[in-house]
Amino acid sequence: MKLYLAKPDITFYGQYNDMMAEWNASKTQIAPWFLDKPITSIEEFARFIRMLDDCEHGIVDKKFAATTSYFVIDDNNKLIGATSLRHYLTIEGYKTWGHIGYGVRPSERLKGYAVQMLQLMIEQAKEKKIYRVLIGVHEGNIGSWKTVEKCGGILENAVHVEGDEEPIRRYRIDILER
Secondary structure, three states, rough: EEEEEEEOHHHHHHOOOOOOOOHHHHHOOOOOOOOOOOOOHHHHHHHHHHHHHHHHHHOOOOOOOOOOEEEEEEEOEEEEEEEEEEEOOOOOHHHHHHHHEEEHHHHOOOOOOOHHHHHHEEEEEEEHHOOOOEEEOOOHHHHHHHOOOOOOEEEEEEEEEOOOOOOOOEEEOOOOHH
């Protein structure tokens, strides 16, 4: 099934809450950064969408990078997961997670969606004239680092971050070579 990027909007309120309830129940890591838990009201969801729009337009704390965030939907308009692209890297972003974050909801994993999501985000990076992306993946998330490798990721190193017991594998993807 083909996947599409969609800017978060109010029409995804119910599906977002279903996805986040599923994710929280699975007790697996939630990614990317802007996903957390179900949102209790449509007004709160509207504020959440405004916050993501502010982040895209650089209206953020200077220690964070401007970031474009997307919901990922399939041909049936089902919310499959989410992804984000940092427009540039701050010192912290360079040291750890890099440009692209993505996550597939637990019930939709192992269907090849992560590779499609990452390929879509590599195209978004190229459109923003980001020709080398960095991507960080927890060492134990084998499915994710295999996804990055399938998309041309080259392992640069692994780093330890204070407060995180698991090392982060850092990959580079050179987009101009694609």
